[in-house]
Amino acid sequence: xxxxxxAPKLSIGPITLDVPVVLAPMAGITNTAFxxxxxxxxxxxxxxxxxxxxxxxxxxxxxMRLITHHPSETPRSIQLYGVDPATMAQAARILVxxxxxxxxxxxxxxxxxxxxxxxxxxxxxxxxxxxxEIVEQVVEAAGPIPVxxxxxxxxxxxxxxxxxxxxxxxxxxxxxIALHARTAADFYSGHADWSxxxxxxxxxxxxxxxxxxxxxxxxxxxxxxxxTGCDGVVVGRGCLGRPWLFGDLAAAFRVRSGELDAxxxxxxxxxxxxxxxxxxxxxxxxxxxEFFGDEDRAxxxxxxxxxxxxxxxxxxxxxxxxxxxxxxxxxMDEILATLDWEAPYPGADAEGPRGRAGSPxxxxxxxxxxxxxxxxxxxxxxxxxxELSHSGG
Numbered sequence: 021x022x023x024x025x026x027a028p029k030l031s032i033g034p035i036t037l038d039v040p041v042v043l044a045p046m047a048g049i050t051n052t053a054f055x056x057x058x059x060x061x062x063x064x065x066x067x068x069x070x071x072x073x074x075x076x077x078x079x080x081x082x083x084m085r086l087i088t089h090h091p092s093e094t095p096r097s098i099q100l101y102g103v104d105p106a107t108m109a110q111a112a113r114i115l116v117x118x119x120x121x122x123x124x125x126x127x128x129x130x131x132x133x134x135x136x137x138x139x140x141x142x143x144x145x146x147x148x149x150x151x152x153e154i155v156e157q158v159v160e161a162a163g164p165i166p167v168x169x170x171x172x173x174x175x176x177x178x179x180x181x182x183x184x185x186x187x188x189x190x191x192x193x194x195x196x197i198a199l200h201a202r203t204a205a206d207f208y209s210g211h212a213d214w215s216x217x218x219x220x221x222x223x224x225x226x227x228x229x230x231x232x233x234x235x236x237x238x239x240x241x242x243x244x245x246x247x248t249g250c251d252g253v254v255v256g257r258g259c260l261g262r263p264w265l266f267g268d269l270a271a272a273f274r275v276r277s278g279e280l281d282a283x284x285x286x287x288x289x290x291x292x293x294x295x296x297x298x299x300x301x302x303x304x305x306x307x308x309x310e311f312f313g314d315e316d317r318a319x320x321x322x323x324x325x326x327x328x329x330x331x332x333x334x335x336x337x338x339x340x341x342x343x344x345x346x347x348x349x350x351x352m353d354e355i356l357a358t359l360d361w362e363a364p365y366p367g368a369d370a371e372g373p374r375g376r377a378g379s380p381x382x383x384x385x386x387x388x389x390x391x392x393x394x395x396x397x398x399x400x401x402x403x404x405x406x407e408l409s410h411s412g413g
Contacts, residue, residue, distance in 0.1 A: 030228060030252040033166025033195035035095050035123060038063040039270045040252030041241065042198070043259065044170075044232060045070050045099040045127065048324070052090050053307035057300070058259065061290070062266025065097055070127050073102030073111035087120055095122035099170070100158070101130070103140050105150070109157040116165050124162055126155065128171040128185070131204040137384035142172045142204035145185040148393050155192040166195035170232070170254070173216050175383050176205035179390060182216065186224050198230035198254050207378035208257070217248040230254050236372050238265070238272030238289065245276075257375035261328025263300065264290035294333050295361030301329050302356065305349060316347045332369030335359060 030040035041064035043050060048069065055066040068086065075083040089096045098121040102108040108126075115121045128151065130141030145151045159167045169189045174180035186197050199220050201212040212233025221229045231244045232254035241253045259265045271288040274280040280288075292300070304325065308318035323344045330340060342355045 032065070032123065032168060032228060034164070035065070035166060037065055037252070039266075039273055040230075040245070041065070041266060041269050041273075042230060042252060042254045043067055043266075044254045044256035045125065046256060048321075049260070051086065051308075051311055052088070052093065053304065053311040053318075054263070055093060056090055056307055057304050058263045058266050059093070060303075061264045062268075062270045064266055064269075065095065065123065066093070067097040067099050067123075067125055070099050070101045070130075071111075073100050073104070073108045076100070076111040076114060077107055087115070089120075097121065097123040097125065099125040099127050101127040101140075102154070103138075103144060103150075105153045105157040108154050109161040112158045112161040112165075112167075116162055121165065123166055123168070124158065125168045125170055125198075126158060128169060129200050131172065131202075131207050131383070133384035136175075136204055137386065139386045139389060143175060143383065143385055143389065145171060145181040146175060146179060146389065146393060147395050148181075148184055148188060150395055151185055152188040152192060155189050155194060159193045167193075168196040168198065169194050170198040170200065172200050173203045173213065175385070175390070176203050182220060183223055186220055190224050190227060194227065196228040196230060196251075197224060198232055200232040200254075200256075202233055204383045205380055207381065208375070209377045209379050214244060214248050217244070217250050221249045221251075228252060232256065234258075234373075235269075238268035238270075241269045242272045242276045257373070260374045261325055261331060262290075262370075262374075263304075264292060291365035293361065293365060294335070294359055294363035297329050297333060298356045298359055298361060301325070302349070302352060305352060309349070315349060319346050319348060319352065328374050331374060332366040332371075334363050 030037045039062065043055065043058055043064060043066040045067045046069060050067065050069045058066055071083060071087055087098055098115060100108060100111055102111065112124055115124060128142065128145050132141065135141040136143040155169060171182055171185055173182045182199055189197055199217055201214055201216045214231065217231040228251035230252045231248055231250040235241050235244065235253050235255045236258045244250060244253050255265065268289050271280065275282055305318050305322045308321050309315045312318050326340060326343045339355060339358060343352065346352045346355065
Protein backbone atom coordinates (compact mmCIF):
# COMPACT_ATOMS: atom_id res chain seq x y z
CA UNK A 21 0.00 0.00 0.00
CA UNK A 22 2.95 2.34 0.53
CA UNK A 23 3.27 4.99 -2.16
CA UNK A 24 5.58 7.97 -2.52
CA UNK A 25 3.82 10.95 -4.08
CA UNK A 26 4.62 14.54 -4.90
CA ALA A 27 2.42 17.60 -4.48
CA PRO A 28 2.60 21.40 -4.06
CA LYS A 29 5.42 22.32 -1.74
CA LEU A 30 5.38 24.18 1.58
CA SER A 31 8.35 26.02 3.05
CA ILE A 32 8.75 26.43 6.81
CA GLY A 33 11.93 28.42 7.19
CA PRO A 34 14.68 26.41 5.46
CA ILE A 35 12.55 23.26 5.43
CA THR A 36 10.74 22.49 2.17
CA LEU A 37 7.98 19.89 2.30
CA ASP A 38 6.95 18.01 -0.83
CA VAL A 39 3.36 17.96 0.45
CA PRO A 40 1.75 20.79 2.49
CA VAL A 41 0.76 18.41 5.25
CA VAL A 42 1.77 18.22 8.93
CA LEU A 43 1.03 15.44 11.40
CA ALA A 44 -0.35 17.06 14.56
CA PRO A 45 1.31 16.15 17.86
CA MET A 46 -0.85 13.75 19.90
CA ALA A 47 0.20 12.49 23.33
CA GLY A 48 0.77 8.76 23.42
CA ILE A 49 0.19 8.55 19.67
CA THR A 50 2.80 10.37 17.59
CA ASN A 51 5.85 8.58 18.92
CA THR A 52 8.57 7.56 16.51
CA ALA A 53 6.80 4.28 15.71
CA PHE A 54 3.62 5.98 14.48
CA UNK A 55 5.56 8.71 12.70
CA UNK A 56 7.62 6.13 10.81
CA UNK A 57 4.46 4.24 9.86
CA UNK A 58 2.81 7.38 8.49
CA UNK A 59 5.95 8.23 6.51
CA UNK A 60 5.67 4.88 4.75
CA UNK A 61 2.40 6.08 3.18
CA UNK A 62 3.02 9.73 2.38
CA UNK A 63 5.21 12.79 2.71
CA UNK A 64 5.00 15.80 5.02
CA UNK A 65 6.23 17.00 8.40
CA UNK A 66 5.72 14.55 11.26
CA UNK A 67 5.82 16.21 14.68
CA UNK A 68 6.65 14.45 17.94
CA UNK A 69 4.20 14.09 20.77
CA UNK A 70 4.28 17.06 23.13
CA UNK A 71 7.49 17.44 25.15
CA UNK A 72 7.30 19.35 28.41
CA UNK A 73 10.10 21.90 28.60
CA UNK A 74 10.71 21.42 32.30
CA UNK A 75 11.10 17.65 31.87
CA UNK A 76 13.53 18.22 29.00
CA UNK A 77 15.65 20.64 30.99
CA UNK A 78 15.66 18.15 33.88
CA UNK A 79 16.54 15.41 31.38
CA UNK A 80 14.05 12.88 32.66
CA UNK A 81 14.77 9.47 31.08
CA UNK A 82 11.34 9.16 29.45
CA UNK A 83 11.59 12.62 27.89
CA MET A 84 15.09 11.98 26.55
CA ARG A 85 13.77 8.80 24.94
CA LEU A 86 10.80 10.61 23.43
CA ILE A 87 12.97 13.23 21.71
CA THR A 88 15.11 10.57 20.04
CA HIS A 89 14.34 10.16 16.35
CA HIS A 90 14.93 7.12 14.18
CA PRO A 91 17.70 7.69 11.60
CA SER A 92 15.10 7.47 8.81
CA GLU A 93 13.16 10.48 10.14
CA THR A 94 13.93 13.68 8.29
CA PRO A 95 13.17 16.44 8.84
CA ARG A 96 13.04 15.89 12.59
CA SER A 97 10.33 17.83 14.43
CA ILE A 98 9.68 18.28 18.16
CA GLN A 99 6.82 20.07 19.86
CA LEU A 100 7.65 21.90 23.09
CA TYR A 101 5.16 22.87 25.76
CA GLY A 102 5.83 25.17 28.68
CA VAL A 103 4.74 28.26 30.57
CA ASP A 104 8.06 29.79 31.63
CA PRO A 105 10.05 31.77 29.03
CA ALA A 106 13.46 30.92 30.51
CA THR A 107 12.73 27.19 30.76
CA MET A 108 11.30 27.08 27.26
CA ALA A 109 14.38 28.87 25.91
CA GLN A 110 16.70 26.50 27.77
CA ALA A 111 14.84 23.51 26.34
CA ALA A 112 15.14 24.94 22.83
CA ARG A 113 18.88 25.45 23.31
CA ILE A 114 19.29 21.82 24.35
CA LEU A 115 17.52 20.63 21.20
CA VAL A 116 19.60 22.88 18.95
CA UNK A 117 23.02 22.57 20.58
CA UNK A 118 22.74 18.79 20.81
CA UNK A 119 21.43 18.52 17.23
CA UNK A 120 18.23 16.78 18.22
CA UNK A 121 15.76 18.46 15.86
CA UNK A 122 15.34 20.39 12.61
CA UNK A 123 12.11 22.13 13.68
CA UNK A 124 10.51 23.25 16.94
CA UNK A 125 6.77 23.70 17.34
CA UNK A 126 5.19 25.29 20.42
CA UNK A 127 1.89 24.14 21.87
CA UNK A 128 -0.56 26.84 22.88
CA UNK A 129 -3.68 24.85 22.04
CA UNK A 130 -4.16 22.22 24.72
CA UNK A 131 -7.79 22.34 26.01
CA UNK A 132 -7.36 19.75 28.79
CA UNK A 133 -8.85 21.18 32.03
CA UNK A 134 -5.86 20.09 34.14
CA UNK A 135 -3.72 22.35 31.95
CA UNK A 136 -6.02 25.32 31.36
CA UNK A 137 -7.01 25.39 35.04
CA UNK A 138 -3.40 26.36 35.78
CA UNK A 139 -3.21 28.88 32.94
CA UNK A 140 -1.41 26.71 30.41
CA UNK A 141 -2.29 25.49 26.93
CA UNK A 142 -5.12 27.32 25.20
CA UNK A 143 -5.53 29.60 28.23
CA UNK A 144 -2.03 31.07 28.05
CA UNK A 145 -2.34 33.35 24.97
CA UNK A 146 -4.88 35.42 26.95
CA UNK A 147 -1.85 36.69 28.89
CA UNK A 148 -0.42 38.20 25.72
CA UNK A 149 2.75 39.65 27.28
CA UNK A 150 3.73 36.24 28.66
CA UNK A 151 2.89 34.58 25.36
CA UNK A 152 5.02 37.08 23.45
CA GLU A 153 7.95 36.65 25.84
CA ILE A 154 7.90 32.86 25.53
CA VAL A 155 7.82 32.98 21.74
CA GLU A 156 10.54 35.62 21.49
CA GLN A 157 12.88 33.75 23.80
CA VAL A 158 12.39 30.40 22.06
CA VAL A 159 12.92 31.92 18.59
CA GLU A 160 16.13 33.57 19.81
CA ALA A 161 17.37 30.39 21.50
CA ALA A 162 16.60 28.26 18.44
CA GLY A 163 18.77 30.37 16.16
CA PRO A 164 18.74 28.84 12.66
CA ILE A 165 16.16 26.19 13.57
CA PRO A 166 12.65 27.29 12.47
CA VAL A 167 10.09 27.72 15.22
CA UNK A 168 6.33 27.49 14.69
CA UNK A 169 3.30 28.01 16.92
CA UNK A 170 0.11 25.94 17.16
CA UNK A 171 -2.87 27.54 18.87
CA UNK A 172 -6.65 27.53 19.15
CA UNK A 173 -9.08 30.35 18.41
CA UNK A 174 -9.18 31.23 22.08
CA UNK A 175 -10.75 30.29 25.38
CA UNK A 176 -14.35 30.60 24.19
CA UNK A 177 -16.28 32.69 21.68
CA UNK A 178 -16.27 35.67 24.05
CA UNK A 179 -12.52 35.46 24.67
CA UNK A 180 -10.78 34.91 21.34
CA UNK A 181 -7.00 35.21 21.32
CA UNK A 182 -5.76 33.89 18.01
CA UNK A 183 -5.40 37.10 16.00
CA UNK A 184 -3.52 39.09 18.62
CA UNK A 185 -1.37 36.09 19.51
CA UNK A 186 -0.62 35.38 15.85
CA UNK A 187 0.49 38.97 15.29
CA UNK A 188 2.78 38.70 18.32
CA UNK A 189 4.21 35.41 17.05
CA UNK A 190 4.74 36.83 13.56
CA UNK A 191 6.54 39.81 15.09
CA UNK A 192 8.70 37.49 17.18
CA UNK A 193 9.98 35.74 14.06
CA UNK A 194 8.20 32.40 13.93
CA UNK A 195 8.33 30.52 10.63
CA UNK A 196 4.63 29.54 10.49
CA ILE A 197 1.45 29.56 12.53
CA ALA A 198 -1.06 26.70 12.78
CA LEU A 199 -4.63 27.26 13.93
CA HIS A 200 -6.95 24.59 15.26
CA ALA A 201 -10.20 26.28 14.41
CA ARG A 202 -11.93 25.55 17.69
CA THR A 203 -11.87 27.22 21.10
CA ALA A 204 -10.83 25.51 24.31
CA ALA A 205 -14.53 25.47 25.24
CA ASP A 206 -15.30 23.50 22.07
CA PHE A 207 -12.76 20.81 22.99
CA TYR A 208 -13.07 18.58 19.86
CA SER A 209 -16.84 18.80 19.49
CA GLY A 210 -18.94 20.07 16.60
CA HIS A 211 -17.36 21.36 13.42
CA ALA A 212 -14.15 23.35 13.17
CA ASP A 213 -14.72 26.99 12.23
CA TRP A 214 -12.70 27.18 9.04
CA SER A 215 -13.69 30.83 8.59
CA UNK A 216 -11.28 31.64 11.42
CA UNK A 217 -8.47 30.14 9.34
CA UNK A 218 -9.50 32.44 6.49
CA UNK A 219 -9.39 35.44 8.81
CA UNK A 220 -5.99 34.44 10.15
CA UNK A 221 -4.60 34.02 6.64
CA UNK A 222 -5.88 37.47 5.71
CA UNK A 223 -4.23 38.90 8.83
CA UNK A 224 -0.86 37.11 8.72
CA UNK A 225 0.79 37.69 5.36
CA UNK A 226 4.55 37.28 5.84
CA UNK A 227 4.67 33.59 6.88
CA UNK A 228 2.65 30.45 6.13
CA UNK A 229 -0.64 29.85 7.91
CA UNK A 230 -1.67 26.22 8.46
CA UNK A 231 -5.21 25.02 9.14
CA UNK A 232 -6.23 22.28 11.54
CA UNK A 233 -9.59 20.71 12.30
CA UNK A 234 -11.82 18.12 10.58
CA UNK A 235 -9.38 16.78 7.99
CA UNK A 236 -10.81 13.31 7.54
CA UNK A 237 -9.90 12.72 3.87
CA UNK A 238 -7.64 13.92 1.09
CA UNK A 239 -10.52 15.94 -0.30
CA UNK A 240 -10.96 17.67 3.07
CA UNK A 241 -7.36 18.85 2.95
CA UNK A 242 -7.76 20.33 -0.51
CA UNK A 243 -11.10 21.89 0.39
CA UNK A 244 -9.63 23.56 3.47
CA UNK A 245 -6.87 25.16 1.41
CA UNK A 246 -9.28 26.21 -1.33
CA UNK A 247 -11.86 27.66 1.06
CA THR A 248 -9.51 29.38 3.49
CA GLY A 249 -6.44 30.21 1.40
CA CYS A 250 -4.20 28.58 4.01
CA ASP A 251 -0.77 27.32 2.99
CA GLY A 252 -1.01 23.81 4.39
CA VAL A 253 -3.03 21.50 6.63
CA VAL A 254 -2.39 19.88 10.00
CA VAL A 255 -3.87 16.41 10.46
CA GLY A 256 -4.72 15.01 13.88
CA ARG A 257 -7.50 12.56 14.69
CA GLY A 258 -8.22 11.83 11.04
CA CYS A 259 -5.17 9.57 10.74
CA LEU A 260 -5.89 7.46 13.81
CA GLY A 261 -6.03 3.91 12.51
CA ARG A 262 -5.59 5.33 9.00
CA PRO A 263 -1.90 6.13 8.38
CA TRP A 264 -2.62 5.82 4.66
CA LEU A 265 -4.49 9.16 4.91
CA PHE A 266 -1.15 10.84 4.17
CA GLY A 267 -0.99 9.06 0.82
CA ASP A 268 -4.57 10.12 0.09
CA LEU A 269 -3.71 13.72 0.90
CA ALA A 270 -0.70 13.64 -1.41
CA ALA A 271 -2.83 12.26 -4.25
CA ALA A 272 -5.53 14.87 -3.67
CA PHE A 273 -2.99 17.69 -3.76
CA ARG A 274 -1.56 16.32 -7.01
CA VAL A 275 -5.03 16.66 -8.52
CA ARG A 276 -5.26 20.21 -7.18
CA SER A 277 -1.96 21.10 -8.85
CA GLY A 278 -3.01 19.52 -12.14
CA GLU A 279 -0.41 16.79 -11.93
CA LEU A 280 -3.11 14.09 -11.90
CA ASP A 281 -6.70 13.95 -13.03
CA ALA A 282 -9.43 12.70 -10.70
CA UNK A 283 -9.52 9.23 -12.24
CA UNK A 284 -5.76 8.77 -11.81
CA UNK A 285 -5.95 9.96 -8.22
CA UNK A 286 -8.82 7.58 -7.49
CA UNK A 287 -6.57 4.68 -8.42
CA UNK A 288 -3.98 5.90 -5.91
CA UNK A 289 -6.42 6.45 -3.07
CA UNK A 290 -6.13 3.84 -0.34
CA UNK A 291 -8.94 1.31 -0.19
CA UNK A 292 -7.38 -1.21 2.19
CA UNK A 293 -8.85 -4.66 2.51
CA UNK A 294 -9.10 -6.16 5.97
CA UNK A 295 -5.87 -8.00 5.19
CA UNK A 296 -4.13 -4.70 4.44
CA UNK A 297 -5.38 -3.35 7.76
CA UNK A 298 -4.16 -6.45 9.59
CA UNK A 299 -0.70 -6.12 8.03
CA UNK A 300 -0.56 -2.42 8.94
CA UNK A 301 -1.69 -3.09 12.49
CA UNK A 302 1.03 -5.69 12.87
CA UNK A 303 3.63 -3.38 11.31
CA UNK A 304 2.64 -0.67 13.78
CA UNK A 305 3.14 -3.13 16.65
CA UNK A 306 6.54 -4.16 15.30
CA UNK A 307 7.64 -0.51 15.21
CA UNK A 308 6.33 -0.01 18.74
CA UNK A 309 8.33 -3.04 19.86
CA GLU A 310 11.46 -1.46 18.42
CA PHE A 311 10.59 1.89 20.01
CA PHE A 312 9.91 0.51 23.50
CA GLY A 313 12.42 -2.33 23.32
CA ASP A 314 9.70 -4.45 24.90
CA GLU A 315 7.20 -6.60 23.00
CA ASP A 316 4.74 -6.81 25.88
CA ARG A 317 4.67 -3.03 26.29
CA ALA A 318 4.20 -2.59 22.54
CA UNK A 319 1.23 -4.95 22.57
CA UNK A 320 -0.29 -3.02 25.45
CA UNK A 321 0.27 0.31 23.70
CA UNK A 322 -1.32 -0.80 20.42
CA UNK A 323 -4.58 -1.53 22.22
CA UNK A 324 -5.70 2.11 22.00
CA UNK A 325 -5.40 1.90 18.19
CA UNK A 326 -7.37 -1.31 17.58
CA UNK A 327 -10.88 0.18 17.39
CA UNK A 328 -9.60 2.89 15.03
CA UNK A 329 -7.98 0.38 12.68
CA UNK A 330 -11.00 -1.94 12.61
CA UNK A 331 -13.67 0.79 12.32
CA UNK A 332 -16.23 -0.36 9.74
CA UNK A 333 -14.63 -3.76 9.07
CA UNK A 334 -16.19 -7.18 9.80
CA UNK A 335 -14.23 -7.98 12.96
CA UNK A 336 -16.39 -9.28 15.79
CA UNK A 337 -16.26 -8.66 19.50
CA UNK A 338 -14.13 -11.75 20.17
CA UNK A 339 -11.45 -10.55 17.75
CA UNK A 340 -11.43 -7.03 19.14
CA UNK A 341 -11.40 -8.26 22.74
CA UNK A 342 -8.63 -10.72 21.94
CA UNK A 343 -6.44 -8.09 20.33
CA UNK A 344 -6.97 -5.94 23.42
CA UNK A 345 -5.36 -8.55 25.63
CA UNK A 346 -2.46 -9.93 23.56
CA UNK A 347 1.03 -9.72 25.03
CA UNK A 348 3.08 -10.96 22.08
CA UNK A 349 3.30 -10.64 18.32
CA UNK A 350 2.80 -14.40 18.05
CA UNK A 351 -0.51 -14.16 19.91
CA MET A 352 -1.51 -11.22 17.71
CA ASP A 353 -0.74 -13.26 14.59
CA GLU A 354 -3.03 -16.06 15.77
CA ILE A 355 -5.96 -13.67 16.16
CA LEU A 356 -5.31 -11.76 12.93
CA ALA A 357 -5.24 -15.07 11.06
CA THR A 358 -8.91 -15.63 11.98
CA LEU A 359 -9.99 -12.53 10.05
CA ASP A 360 -11.31 -12.59 6.50
CA TRP A 361 -8.29 -10.95 4.88
CA GLU A 362 -10.16 -10.65 1.58
CA ALA A 363 -12.93 -8.52 3.10
CA PRO A 364 -13.03 -5.36 0.97
CA TYR A 365 -12.71 -1.76 2.06
CA PRO A 366 -16.06 -0.74 3.62
CA GLY A 367 -15.91 2.81 2.32
CA ALA A 368 -17.62 5.51 4.36
CA ASP A 369 -18.07 3.20 7.35
CA ALA A 370 -14.29 3.19 7.82
CA GLU A 371 -13.88 6.92 7.34
CA GLY A 372 -14.95 10.10 9.09
CA PRO A 373 -14.45 11.23 12.69
CA ARG A 374 -12.55 9.08 15.14
CA GLY A 375 -11.31 9.64 18.65
CA ARG A 376 -13.27 11.20 21.48
CA ALA A 377 -14.81 14.53 20.55
CA GLY A 378 -16.01 15.46 24.03
CA SER A 379 -18.66 18.11 24.39
CA PRO A 380 -18.59 21.89 24.73
CA UNK A 381 -17.90 22.95 28.28
CA UNK A 382 -16.92 26.01 30.26
CA UNK A 383 -13.10 26.04 30.31
CA UNK A 384 -11.40 25.58 33.65
CA UNK A 385 -9.26 28.66 34.36
CA UNK A 386 -7.31 30.13 37.28
CA UNK A 387 -9.25 32.48 39.52
CA UNK A 388 -9.77 35.92 37.94
CA UNK A 389 -7.79 34.83 34.85
CA UNK A 390 -9.99 36.77 32.45
CA UNK A 391 -9.91 40.03 34.38
CA UNK A 392 -6.63 41.12 32.80
CA UNK A 393 -4.35 40.30 29.88
CA UNK A 394 -1.36 40.59 32.22
CA UNK A 395 -0.29 38.29 35.04
CA UNK A 396 -0.51 39.65 38.53
CA UNK A 397 2.78 40.02 40.38
CA UNK A 398 4.01 36.59 41.41
CA UNK A 399 1.53 34.94 39.10
CA UNK A 400 4.13 33.08 37.09
CA UNK A 401 4.99 30.88 40.04
CA UNK A 402 1.40 29.66 40.05
CA UNK A 403 1.76 28.47 36.44
CA UNK A 404 4.33 25.80 37.26
CA UNK A 405 1.71 23.09 37.76
CA UNK A 406 0.45 23.71 34.23
CA GLU A 407 3.39 21.72 32.86
CA LEU A 408 1.67 18.36 32.86
CA SER A 409 2.03 15.71 30.18
CA HIS A 410 -1.22 16.31 28.33
CA SER A 411 -1.57 16.81 24.62
CA GLY A 412 -4.02 18.50 22.36
CA GLY A 413 -4.35 21.48 20.17
